[in-house]
Amino acid sequence: MFEAKNLKKIYPVKKGEDVLALKGVSITFPERGMVFILGKSGSGKSTLLHLLGGLDKPTEGEIVLDGKSSKDFRDHDWDEYRNRDVGFVFQEYNLLPEFTVRDNIAIALELQKKKPDKETVERILGRVELQGVSGRKPGELSGGQRQRVAIARALVKEPKIIFADEPTGALDAATGESVLQLLKSLSAEKLVIVVSHDREFAEKFGDRVIEIADGTIVSDSAQTPSEGGSAEDVPSGLEESEEA
Numbered sequence: 661m662f663e664a665k666n667l668k669k670i671y672p673v674k675k676g677e678d679v680l681a682l683k684g685v686s687i688t689f690p691e692r693g694m695v696f697i698l699g700k701s702g703s704g705k706s707t708l709l710h711l712l713g714g715l716d717k718p719t720e721g722e723i724v725l726d727g728k729s730s731k732d733f734r735d736h737d738w739d740e741y742r743n744r745d746v747g748f749v750f751q752e753y754n755l756l757p758e759f760t761v762r763d764n765i766a767i768a769l770e771l772q773k774k775k776p777d778k779e780t781v782e783r784i785l786g787r788v789e790l791q792g793v794s795g796r797k798p799g800e801l802s803g804g805q806r807q808r809v810a811i812a813r814a815l816v817k818e819p820k821i822i823f824a825d826e827p828t829g830a831l832d833a834a835t836g837e838s839v840l841q842l843l844k845s846l847s848a849e850k851l852v853i854v855v856s857h858d859r860e861f862a863e864k865f866g867d868r869v870i871e872i873a874d875g876t877i878v879s880d881s882a883q884t885p886s887e888g889g890s891a892e893d894v895p896s897g898l899e900e901s902e903e904a
Contacts (some may be wrong), residue, residue: 696862747814
């Protein structure tokens with residue numbers, strides 16, 4: 661079980677009042693499935709993702725995975741959590757341009773102190789429908805292919821959770837949809853948490869849609885995704901605010 665308990669995040673400001681980006685967010689996530697976290701710029705959704713993924717530490721509160729609380733984490737526990745339990749997919753791919761696809765994926769294995777053998781890399785590339793590109797560099801690939809490499813890099817660690825931060829933000833609509841279809845297929849066996857501002861994709865692919873505004877959860881709806889489907893009780897028209 662994966663939980664967020666009373667997560668608060670305060671960013672100190674030298675002049676003026678400190679920024680309270682998250683105001684005590686609590687969520688219990690399923691073991692598998694695709695969960696979307698929606699919100700406008702400045703809503704706190706990216707802050708929440710960073711706390712859930714161990715990229716930042718909360719001012720108050722905790723995350724709990726399989727009964728182990730982050731309150732008990734030391735620095736090496738955070739490293740282990742990021743390297744073993746979770747995988748990340750970012751909007752801009754975060755691939756090393758001078759490395760081949762194979763080497764970009766191998767880095768994730770090396771961080772786990774595993775041997776990055778060719779067979780493992782090819783197997784993972786097959787899972788994301790990218791056979792035959794392991795020797796290419798990211799600049800030789802399309803945006804959609806680069807995002808699939810990023811997904812493969814996250815997936816090769818065999819994480820319990822995949823976090824995707826605006827994974828379609830740099831892609832056209834058709835390519836973005838194919839990437840989300842891939843993530844959806846992976847969510848049959850693991851938890852996939854997607855941070856997005858795209859309500860249409862969330863309603864189409866999400867098993868659950870959580871909306872955050874001004875650092876708090878304003879809606880949390882379970883739904884059955886379908887072509888053109890929609891989530892009940894998800895409010896719209898929230899006002900735009902500055903990025904937190």
